[in-house]
Amino acid sequence: MKKETIIILASSRSNGDTSKVVNQLQQVVDCDVVDLNDYEISYYDYGHANKDDDFLPLMKRIISDYQNIIFATPVYWYTMSGILKVFFDRISDLLTIEKDLGRQLRGKGFGALSCCMNGSVDEEFWHPFKKTAGYLGMNYIGNIHVDSLENIDVLKDFGNKITTL
Template structure:
């Protein structure tokens, strides 16, 4: 069953609708990052007890397929998703054992925005982060709100994703 990290400032927005539409026939676990207090990374590794990064990161261990879903904000991932990605730094030092357990997993990207195409370089942080942790970045699906829904691409994306579960 895929694990979907939804990183949007609007929980019932376009990105949530994209996830629901693409994964309509695929059982999945949805983690809305707004519901999990992940505080910004700090070099002292001093986090409040309410910080949920450890728990959210551990969710990944129980899933072979991880989907990152984000709107495009100013040609990049949302701030919520970026803050989550910044905390992956903890998986390279104080939580290195947890980070190593991501090897072999599969990562996908779902994005939605108002531009006609996904901005140049948008995939890079997702692809390179997956590579760093020895995960396989399987690809992305982008929905432009200015164009019809990409039915065939969404079908192929869902098929590829479900084949790995």
């Protein structure tokens, strides 16, 4: 059976706290996970010299196979992880050299999950996620911050939002 949702795990540690939270979310939502550490994705390049790395094949698969995309990131220096920022920057390829592919994002669900075991995030943290979803014509499902592995019941409400789309 085809799953509706994919989580893009964007942490420097594949087995860190963010991964543990993603595993807990999988208990609520039947979804697949992609770990960006398993891919070679270069920084955005205006000349598109990196168009043969793993970004475009990964996006083609994600766009064709899933209706909802959830981005999971730890909080590094008050913002998303560097690996996720590179991924977001590469979405520019879907607005230039792969416009037809980029247009297929319209109407898909977009959500965000952050993890930081020693604090919270300000509302401004979600700004790049909300703006990116809006710019791409995606439906912003919402966001959630998890600050404790003992208090992950908050994932149930977020998971229910995803499954009721």
